[in-house]
Amino acid sequence: MKEKSEDQIIRTEYSEVMQKSYIDYAMSVIISRALPDVRDGLKPVQRRTLYDMYELGIQYDKPFRKCARIVGDTMGKYHPHGDSSIYDALVVMAQDFKKGQPLVDGHGNFGSIEGDGAAAMRYTEARLQKITQEVYLKDLDKDVVDFVPNFDETEKEPSVLPVRVPNLLLNGADGIAVGMATSIPPHNLCEIVDAVKAYMKNNDITVKGLMKYIKGPDFPTGGIVVNQDDLLSIYEKGVGKIKIRGKVEVEKGRNGKQYLVITEIPYPMIGANIGKFLNDVAGLVESKKAPEIVDISNQSSKEGTRIVLELKKGADVERITNLLYKKTRLEDTFGVNMLAVADGRPETLSLKQVIEHHVDFQFEVATRKYQNLLRKEMERREVQEGLIKACDVIDLIIEILRGSKTQKQVKECLIMGVTDGIRFKSKSSERMAAQLCFTERQATAILEMRLQKLIGLEVEALLKDHEATVAKITKYEDILNHYDSMSEVIMEDLTQIKKEYGHKRKTAIENAEAIVLEEPKVEEMDVVFLMDRFGYAKTIDTSAYERNKEAVHNENKYVFQCKNTDKICVFTDLGMMHSIKVMDIPYGRFRDKGTPIDNLGNYSSQKEQMIYVDALENIKNNKLLFVSAAGMVKLVDGSEFDVVKRTIAATKLSSEEDRLILAEVCQEQEYVVLQTKNGVFLRFLTSEVPEKKKAAVGVRGIRMAEDDAVEHAYLLASRMDYTITYHDKEISLTAKIKLAKRDTKGTKIRV
Structure with missing residues (x-):
């Protein structure tokens, strides 16, 4: 008996296996899923879906078919990655x-510009558009592209579609791969065709030269590209940012009313961002930044976009328009990254490189097409010449047919002149038969020829067909042998496509000045900030404060005077500082409820605890004392908190478990008192606390046991007698707690 061979164990580094596996996975996603091919501008799922519809015969002039049928057939034959990805691709293409x-061509609910999703695939129907059939799928039967096995090798699918226009530019592309993404804007068909023809006439043309034809992107939603001067750099490098604005028109109504009507939106705004735009406009009205807007309504329909803003009489239209561009997504940015699969690998391409790859592909397709047509015409000529020759000796051929016993005898006689076994009427007929030398194809055609072909008119038609065939062969050979001839054929084809499917540009291209929004000047005035223990904040007039001073202090946790142009700084136990503009805080009467502080800034009472609130004006000209639960202390110059950001780290904590206990302006106070949860107190001079940056942890303020932590911290003036209640016992922090040094153990208070 043979011994069982042991399994071979290959020892290798785990990191090497992971690296190789990840690279294989990444390349699979890049090439086979996420990025389009530069030749046809399609991702595999799009290419397979269109080819499947072509195979099913769902043509533009045939009835619609259920999308579920298309998706199921595509998934079963070519794309085994789930039905949702196929249906999503089908929906977007419609x-x-x-x-x-x-x-x-979609029939049914295929979603809307406002972000509504398409109906389920069992309800919707689809068929190919005419341009898809004539420009994207034509000539597939002429062996113009390679066919490769599908995932289980039971079917064949095209590796690329013979698209006759640069679809990568026409429809653009977007996709996220592993470590890279593509984002290419759509362009105008007429301009693309003109650019391709210009390149074919002059291969040395520059990107700047091509841009005489391609002015810039042409988005289906229209809009205005406002940074025309940046486009040359974007198209040369293949990366950059395009700024787009919506189109705003002014309409006049009754009684002198004016309406701002948005008829075109920026391309990135489609989908849920339209709803966000409406909310942003409502927010501008609520915050009193756009009080001239009375009403907003979305009157968009299948005919196009129409968002109407009703304005007050005498409103400053230009200011409101600029406000919308500045504060909403009515002006947006489209990030360009012209990444595509070229020669089997991902590459960032310039405008000229995209057109170069397309033209090279067109020459390859045209070469294969005309080679195929030439071969067929040569075969047709061979047959026609055989039939013409046969008509001249038809009597002899009939004699051979009647004198033969088998079809094989006839073929051998016609091809090689073999007369053995065939009965002839005369020796001369036999001698003539021995001289016959038809080809295999001609002999087959003669045997299949009907007697009606011998009619005089039919023979004339055959001669005319032969002449036409010879002319075609001459034409095809000329196209295949001469670059100019092939170029002319491709350009004629492009001209016809432009004539039939071209349309006017929708997106305007211009250089517009950056929006400068002059905020209305606010008259500076003193107000009093109030916030109760529930976190409701408001500001009131100083005279109202004076009239209700006692009630104000009894009912509110934080009370201080500030300017209406100032900011309120909120410090939390997580070491963060949130700033809120005083203008954003509701201003009203003393008895008004106010607004939760959570709704005014980034502060969230569910995640952090507020420990100190003050006006920036009070903070920035002083120093702040910080004390953490770990016993770390420091002073920070208040000017460090005068920042633009709404939220910053006010201090660095010593650990994730550490918390900020005190953050307070240290002005005239001379002493700091720290109280731990184990009842240890330490009083020392504020002059012992060093000044640090806000990003520093600080220095140790008190030495504590491992299980102890600072629970409270107090700032005291030199002559101040401050008393606290500790375990139901009153303790004077100045009389009871002796003055000590920072970074000592402190005094244990026994109760």
Whole structure:
């Protein structure tokens, strides 16, 4: 008996296996899923879906078919990655607000520009658009592209579609791969065709030269590209940012009313961002930044976008328009990254490189197409010449047919002149038969020829067909042998496509000045900030404060005077500082409820605890004392908190468990008192606390046991007698707690 061979164990570094596996996975996602091919501008799922529809015969002039049928067939034959990805791709190819040129004709609910999703695939129907059939899928039967096995090798699918226009530019692309992403805007078909023809006439043309034809992106939603001067750099490098504004028109109504009507929106605004825009406008009205806007309504329909803002009489239209551009997504940015699969690998391409790859592909497709056509015409000519020759000796051929016993005898006689076994009427007929030398194809055609072909008119038609075939062969050979001839054919094809499917540009291209929004000047005045123990904040007039001073202090936790142009700084136990503009805090009467502080800034009472609130004006000209639960102390110059950001780290804590106990302006106070949870007190001079930056942890204020932590901290003036209640016993912090040094153990209070 043979011994069982042991399994071979390959020992290797785990990191090497992980690296190789990850690279394989990344390349699979990049090439086979996320990025389009530069030749046809399609991702694999789009290519497979269109080819499947072509195979199913769902043509533009045929009835619609259920999307569920298309998705199921595509998934079963070509794309085994789940039905949702296939249906999503199918839906996007049918949405005219996403694609410059929709490739699928959708019937039913295919979603809306406002972000509504498409209906389930069992309800919707689809078929190919005419342009898809004529420009994207034509000539697939002429062996113009390679066909490769599908995932289980039971079917064949095209590796690329023979698209006759640069679809990567026409429809753009977006996709996220592993470590890279593509984002290409759509362009105008007429401009693309003109640019391709210009490149074919002059291969040395520059990107600047191509941009005489391609002015810039042409988004299906229209809008205005406002940074025209940046486009040259974007198209040369393949990366950059395009600024787009919506189109705003002014309409006059009755009684002198004015309406701002948004008829075109920036391309990135489609979807849920339209709803966000409406909310942002409402927010501007609520915050009194756009009080001239009386009403806003979305009157958009299938005919197009129409968002109407009703304005007060005499409103400053230009200021409101600028406000919308500055504060909402009515002006947005489209990030360009022209990344595509070229020659089997991902590459960031310039405008000229995209057109170069497309033209090279067109020459390859045209070469294969005309080689295929030439071969067929050569075969047709061979047959025609055989039939013409046969008509001249038809009597002899009939004699051979009648004198033969088998078809094999006839073929051998016609091809090689073998007369053995065939009965002839005369020796001369036999001698003539021995001289016959038809080809295999000609002999087959002669045997299949009907007698009606011998009619005079039919023979004339055959001669005319032969002449036409010879002319075609001459034409095809000329195209294949001469670059100029092939170029002319491709350019004629492009001209026809432009004539039939071209349309006017929707997006305007211009250089516009940056929006300068002059905020209305606010008259500076003194107000009093109030916040109760529940976190409701408001500001009131100083005279109202004076009239109700006692009630104000009894009912509120924080009370201080500030300017209406100032900011309120909120320090929390997590060591953060949140700033809130006083203008954003409701201003009203003393008895008004106010607004929760959570709603005014980034502070959240559910995540952190407020420990100190003050006006920036009071803070920035003083020093703040910080004390943490770990016993760390420091002084920080208040000017460090005069920042633009709404939220910053006010201090660095010693650990994740540490918390900020005290943050307070240290002005005239001379002493610091620290109280731990174990009842240890320490009083020392504020002059012993060093000044540090806000990013520092600080120095140790008190030596504590491992299980102890600072629970309270107090700032005292030199002549101040401050008394606290500790375990139901009153303790004077100045009389009971002796003055000591910082970083000592402190005094244990026994109760």
